[in-house]
Amino acid sequence: MGVTAHRGAAATAPAAGPPAAGEPLLGIGAAAERARVSERALRYYQQLGLLVPACTPGGLRRYSEEDLARVARIRELQTLLGLNLDEIAVVLRNEDRIAQIRLSYQDERTSDEERWRLTRECLSLQEDLRATVEAKRAALEGFLADLDARIQRGRDLLVSQPQPAASPLDEGEPASPGGDR
Amino acid sequence: MGVTAHRGAAATAPAAGPPAAGEPLLGIGAAAERARVSERALRYYQQLGLLVPACTPGGLRRYSEEDLARVARIRELQTLLGLNLDEIAVVLRNEDRIAQIRLSYQDERTSDEERWRLTRECLSLQEDLRATVEAKRAALEGFLADLDARIQRGRDLLVSQPQPAASPLDEGEPASPGGDR
DNA sequence: CCGGACTCTGACGTTGACGTCAAGGCTCGG
DNA sequence: CCGAGCCTTGACGTCAACGTCAGAGTCCGG
Numbered sequence: 001m002g003v004t005a006h007r008g009a010a011a012t013a014p015a016a017g018p019p020a021a022g023e024p025l026l027g028i029g030a031a032a033e034r035a036r037v038s039e040r041a042l043r044y045y046q047q048l049g050l051l052v053p054a055c056t057p058g059g060l061r062r063y064s065e066e067d068l069a070r071v072a073r074i075r076e077l078q079t080l081l082g083l084n085l086d087e088i089a090v091v092l093r094n095e096d097r098i099a100q101i102r103l104s105y106q107d108e109r110t111s112d113e114e115r116w117r118l119t120r121e122c123l124s125l126q127e128d129l130r131a132t133v134e135a136k137r138a139a140l141e142g143f144l145a146d147l148d149a150r151i152q153r154g155r156d157l158l159v160s161q162p163q164p165a166a167s168p169l170d171e172g173e174p175a176s177p178g179g180d181r
Numbered sequence: 182m183g184v185t186a187h188r189g190a191a192a193t194a195p196a197a198g199p200p201a202a203g204e205p206l207l208g209i210g211a212a213a214e215r216a217r218v219s220e221r222a223l224r225y226y227q228q229l230g231l232l233v234p235a236c237t238p239g240g241l242r243r244y245s246e247e248d249l250a251r252v253a254r255i256r257e258l259q260t261l262l263g264l265n266l267d268e269i270a271v272v273l274r275n276e277d278r279i280a281q282i283r284l285s286y287q288d289e290r291t292s293d294e295e296r297w298r299l300t301r302e303c304l305s306l307q308e309d310l311r312a313t314v315e316a317k318r319a320a321l322e323g324f325l326a327d328l329d330a331r332i333q334r335g336r337d338l339l340v341s342q343p344q345p346a347a348s349p350l351d352e353g354e355p356a357s358p359g360g361d362r
Numbered sequence: 363c364c365g366g367a368c369t370c371t372g373a374c375g376t377t378g379a380c381g382t383c384a385a386g387g388c389t390c391g392g
Numbered sequence: 393c394c395g396a397g398c399c400t401t402g403a404c405g406t407c408a409a410c411g412t413c414a415g416a417g418t419c420c421g422g
Contacts, residue, residue: 027419029368039369040410058418060369080320082263084408098335105338119339126332133328137321139261144314151307154279157286158300210398220399221380239388241399265378 023064025054031063035071042071048085050074050092081136094125204245206235212244216252223252229266231255231273262317275306 031053032039042061045051051070054062070092077088101118104110110118212234213220223242226232232251235243251273258269282299285291291299 027368028370038410040412043370044410056418058369059371060418076324079263080317080324082260086408116339119335123332123335123339126328126335130325130328130332133321133325136261137318137325140314140318140321143257143261144311144318147307147311147314151304151311154300154304154307158297158304208398209400219380221382224401225380237388239399240401241388259379267378 025062025064026068028061028063031061031068031071035068035075037071037075045071045074045085048089050085050089081133091129094129098122098125206243206245207249209242209244212242212249212252216244216249216256218252218256226252226255226266229270231266231270262314272310275310279303279306 026034028039028042032042035042042051042053042063046053046061051067051074053067054064056062073092074085074088077083077091078085083091101122105115105118207215209220209223213223216223223232223234223244227234227242232248232255234248235245237243254273255266255269258264258272259266264272282303286296286299
């Protein structure tokens with residue numbers, strides 16, 4: 001346990017769907033460019049077990065579209081939620097677990113009881129993350145409301161003031177804050 | 182120019198309102214505790230010009246309530262918006278500029294024309310930040326929607342499945358995602 | 363089969379935001 | 393006025409998330 005990251009877990013099933021053969025598979029240079037990250041970052045993510053690309057017999061990394069999507073997700077979790085890579089690892093592992101659950105869910109040998117249990121687990125994992133995100137969203141909403149209140153105060157001053165008849169630099173209203181909801 | 186941070190700028194006016202005399206004024210230890218940051222952080226913020234507390238003739242820092250609020254704002258901008266301290270410096274400088282504008286706005290010697298110009302500048306500065314925050318909020322909203330969609334898919338599977346009559350571990354619904362809007 | 367482009371694995375450097383420690387100053391109640 | 397406790401300024405350490413560089417290996421079109 002410890003090297004079981006994503007591909008290791010998914011490989012327990014005999015290969016299913018998305019990672020179909022005959023895909024382009026980019027080298028690290030092209031992958032880095034397309035994912036808008038550095039090659040170093042890709043290697044680093046792999047080192048932390050966030051990403052496990054395929055590799056050639058010679059040991060060169062080959063990235064699938066799925067891998068690129070995973071990188072995009074990592075960046076999203078970094079920049080949007082401000083999670084660090086360890087926390088992101090947890091999220092990704094959960095999502096992998098969910099994918100794995102979907103597989104054994106399909107398996108006919110799985111009992112109904114087991115299916116129920118798996119589904120519950122799956123939802124529980126996702127709702128964890130959802131709570132985090134929702135909290136952040138609420139906080140941001142509050143922040144924005146505060147900002148809008150301040151702006152409105154200034155804007156009120158503006159209208160209460162007799163504007164200087166012919167203002168030479170009147171290049172239109174930027175937008176109506178608080179009015180776009 | 183360069184050492185003009187916040188108190189330097191506000192001090193151009195002969196002292197007005199909030200920083201009234203006779204305030205408690207905390208030492209760095211108490212301030213750190215109340216602001217929930219380390220003493221080192223307070224010194225660091227000051228070093229970057231984000232915060233300029235008063236100080237005793239002997240050179241000991243003294244923090245006002247206003248200073249504590251400023252620290253809270255710094256933390257908010259850090260954790261909520263993910264800004265770094267340089268970016269935060271810009272935001273705070275803008276907000277200081279706005280406060281300063283409010284002052285000269287009150288000044289009777291200020292011409293109506295000047296008042297107009299100041300108000301425009303003020304609003305422009307605030308709307309800058311607002312745009313940033315709004316963008317982040319929108320992105321987060323999208324992220325959350327995506328998450329909810331996934332959860333709903335799982336939840337659908339749950340209801341389509343005949344639940345195992347007497348489930349021994351059925352400890353209630355955590356919450357209804359997508360239902361609390 | 364071979365040379366140029368691409369990639370590999372260490373290993374050390376960097377940046378931001380502090381943590382920590384040492385060697386002293388400042389403060390204030392008694 | 394004096395000592396316990398709070399505070400000061402360096403200066404160096406740390407941690408995450410990479411950047412950068414060297415020396416060697418891999419791939420592939422001609």
